[in-house]
Amino acid sequence: MKKIDNRKRLAWYMLAPVLIMALFSACKKQESNIEVVSNDKTKPGVVTDVKVKNFNGGAYITYKLPSSANLLYVLADYKINDKKSRQTKASYYTDTIMVDGFAQTKEYQVTLYAVSRANIKSDPVVVTVHPDLPEYLLVNTGLALTPDFGGVNVFGLNKTNAPVAIHVISPNAVTGKYDEQEPQYVSADTVNFSVRGYEDKPVKFGVFTTDKYGNYSDTVFTTLTPYHEVLLDKSKFFVYHLASDSEIGYGWEFRRFFDGSTDEPNGWHTNPGASPTIQGTFGLGVKAQLSRFTLWERVSGAYGYANAKRFTVWGSDKDAPQDIALPNNSTAGTIVGDWVNMGSYNFPNPPSGLPANQANAQDINFVANGVNFNVNIAAPPAKFIRFVINQTWGGVDYGNTMEISLYGNPL
CATH class of the missing domain: 2.60.40.10 (Immunoglobulins)
Incomplete structure (x- = not known):
């Protein structure tokens, strides 16, 4: 057993109060250094050599500070419109103050004060600014x-x-x-x-x-x-399976992507590792000029795993569009075989700002309500849609989505 030196212990007990008092004293001294209150009631001098540089809706005002020893800041007092006044401050460490929020591009009067630590204002200095168009x-x-x-x-x-x-x-x-x-x-x-x-x-x-x-x-x-815009009738939609479309996983058939239900397991899920691309193809049952669509992702994996992070909607107006390998990265209007890129999209980041796989209640509610995406008004009419997931939130090689609704003008 290690022997305890009682003399060292006694020395520590005697020294500890001294250290605590010294620390407390240091803290008090530090606090006093940042005190802004002063008993010096002397009125500070005014700012001089004032210059103005205008910008959109505001101006930078530069000046020379007075030599007052207890100066704390410079105050700008001004009206930004017919009803509202505004004040801004700049510490004595700088020679510039910004005034902003002006409603119009016209002349405004700004009153500058040098203010001491005792909250004593200098005589006013009035300067005219003329902000550029807000x-x-x-x-x-x-x-x-x-x-x-x-x-x-x-x-x-x-x-x-x-x-x-x-x-x-x-x-x-x-x-x-x-x-x-x-x-x-x-x-x-x-x-x-x-x-x-x-x-x-x-x-x-x-x-x-x-x-x-x-x-x-x-x-x-x-x-x-x-x-004219209507919600396209999903009862007319049908699976148009092409050879390169993804293999289905866990029984989540592609037809569930447009069956009218956003509840699990009524969604589309591809088989992990089975397909080089994550995609599915369906017919609209009509030819339509698309305007927008709403996408519902899987709530239980919100902002994670197989949910789509980046995706492309391809359309075709052919009666029987042929299969072809589509690029993983393309821009709207790109034509590949019978297919045209109707839009490349990024699912919005979590409203909470959390990273992937850490969704909170706010994020889950956002996903559950469905997210709207616009189709470029210049996109051609379509009879068939190929939905391609280019990247998932979890970076996995399979994907899932719950439901899609499309809007537009049936022709």
Whole structure:
């Protein structure tokens, strides 16, 4: 047995309180270094040599700081529209402050204050800024509304990737007022979405944009007639098996991919390792101009295993399209034999932001509700569809999906 040195133990017991007190003292000293409160009530000097550089919806203001010893920050106070004021701050470590959120491209007055640690403001310095056209107005002025299947397509550019919301309104036949659809929140460089649910008769659509500061653009109106769109009758669909189509696994026949049920085991499942590609082919029973489709994946394996992560929809308007090897990577419009690429798609990432195979309740609910995908309006009509899974979430060599619904105009 190891012998315990009681003298060392006693020395430690005597030293420990000293170390604790020293640590506590150090902590208190560190806290005092970041204190912003001061008893010095001296009014700080003003900022000088002020210069302005405007940008879309805002401006950078540079200046020379006063020599006040207890200076803490510079405050900018300004109105961004007729109703709302805004304040921004910049610490004494920098000589630049940004003012933003302005509603228009015109002159605005910005009041600058140097503020001390005792919260004493300097005398005001008023500077004039003239922001360039705000980003939400840049987006709004370039939006194009065109007819789409069952509604209207909204397209435009957002060159600065600004976070904006696009609002589409249309008249309510009962109330006579305009109803607003669910806003589309955009921060990418392109605006491209469709609002559906309308009959193929003239509708007066309006569109306006808003930004995170509460600014509203004017509403741009246009009257157009949506293209006819219906849910294609799945009772007319039929399996059109071709030699290169995947071998079925676990009894999940391909016909279950369009049997009207999204519940397990009423889905399509291929046999692991049996086919070089993951694909199946079916006929629509009609010739149709497709507009969109809804895809339901397997909820029990949401964002994992054999669920489709990347896939391609191929179409053919032939009466008896021939089998041919299709590329794993292709773009919309690519023609291979009797088949044309109607669209290459990526299943949306988990709403929760979790990695694959770690879906939470939010992700599972998203998958269970089905996900909508648009078909390019320039795609040709089709009589047959070949659904190809190019990559699964689990990276496996087999795939599964539960159900597909297709929309369009039967010809």
